[in-house]
Amino acid sequence: MFSVRFWGDRGSIPCPGPATVKFGGNTSCLEIRADERLVIVDLGTGIKPLGDYLMANDFKKGPIDTDIFITHTHWDHIMGFPMFTPIFIPTSKLRIRGPVSYEDDTLESIIGAQLSYRYWPVRQSELSADIQYDQLKETQLDLGDGLTVRTKYLNHPILCLGYRFEYQEKSIVTAYDTEPFKNLFPTDPEDPTYNEDAAIEGEAVAKEENEKILKFFEGADVLIHDSQYTQKEYEAGKVGWGHSSYEHAINSGHKAKVKNLVLFHHDPNRSDDQLEELEQQYRAKIKGKTPMQITMARDGLCLEA
């Protein structure tokens, strides 16, 4: 059994309220199960209900032992950590890994800074769980029991990793937060800052980097992709913010022959009604054009790879 369950799929900030009841308002948190192994991706506010679930179920069978991968250290992806109950249990073993940006502090100090008296009544040094931190780059890790993970740098304003988990020839891939690489150099010769070499090379680099990302997705059983905006919204002032459009996520998934695409990292202003409508619209648009299934992520959704 290789599956992923969604505990938080909102981008930027938690947004509880009557308009987000169906899809949920927690920020990103995934629970991946490879038979007995538990992997968590991101420590957004979804980690709170996941922690409660683990204490009520897994903990009865034995101590919590898990690998946690952080996609990047923006606040919405780490802010749930202080409320993750297993960190207060002495028998818990947590291995937390993720990227940190150049010249930043260590992963431990970035995540742990939230546990200081000015923000929280408990300090990091008071946590009783056994927690190990590791900084990650582009790499491949063998997590044991046949479970592996490969990482890939994405395109976000800070260093951000996508993860490709593989188990028994099945794959679950994350690609958030990210937007397509693009040529950042003017291609119009009339532009006063135009430089022919930079324009040509910029085009080639963006193309190559986007191809590498597609290769990373290739044949994924489940791809969980950033889709904070519609293409129209993206083009109307969100370029460079580090998030993708539904259209880009769908096209990429299709090109990479992905089986199940999950649209993820919903904009905090997107209501349940809007998400349902968008889901229907995009399903209708791709009907008959691709064998790929698309689903809007929602809290509680569980997919088997």
Next chain:
Amino acid sequence: MVCPMEALVSDEAIKKIAVYIKSMPSLPTTVAKVLEVCNNPRTSPADLNQVISLDPVLVGRVLKLINSAYYGLGQQVTSLVRAIIMLGINTVKNLALSSAVLRNLSSRKDFQALNMEGFWRHSLCVGVAAKILAKKRGIDPKQAEEYFTAGLLHDIGKIPLNAVLAKEYVIAVSVSDRERISLYQAESKMLGVDHCQSGSMIAEAWRLEGAVGDAIAHHHNYLEYEGPYKDILYSVVLANRFAAIMEIGFSGNRFPDKIEPVVWEYLGLEKSVFMDIEDTVAKEIDKAQIFLML
């Protein structure tokens, strides 16, 4: 006629150079512009690319970062355009800023033996000429940037010599003048280390292995070079000659070696090419000068 990599090297000098390289400051010519461009929240990638491109130390530092184990990338990145697209404008901006405002910012008086503006112009000229020669020969435009970088950085080893062994370097330059020998030979005679050797230390510290590192290390002993980047190395050697003949910039060497015919033959170029590219190179340097408001 080789860089004496083995002889005469003073341990103390090497130690001093190594310490200096660790916090090597940016060239003062460009610092004000770097600060202006990087402090502007609306700076475009094109502006950032331009301001960094004009400073051999900054180019080196950005490439060092992207090639460091820190990012763990499989490929060697030698172009700034790629670095900005991959790392993002913010990271590159921060890096340029931190490099430009390092506490021991090199000041104009640090350039005792070398004239700072002359050095900058020479470096830029060799970078631009190497790139234009490559384009003339039909080299893939995607690779042209690497020719530029290799040319821009080829003499970078002179910076620590000039800063750390300042008095001795003044003597080395005058010995080169008096004895009519190339500066690297005078350096080796007077300092026990030449700029190819200190340049290699920088290349190693900045992880500029490959074509750029080889151009830094071997632009004076190119005849013995048997590595895989002969095309770029020879282009830099020729561009260096071009800068000397056309007297564009000055990096302390009044008696540069003549280059061997094998360089022309290998690159398939005639001597008339210098006349062909003169205008284009001059225009590129002028553009840079206007940008920096020198």
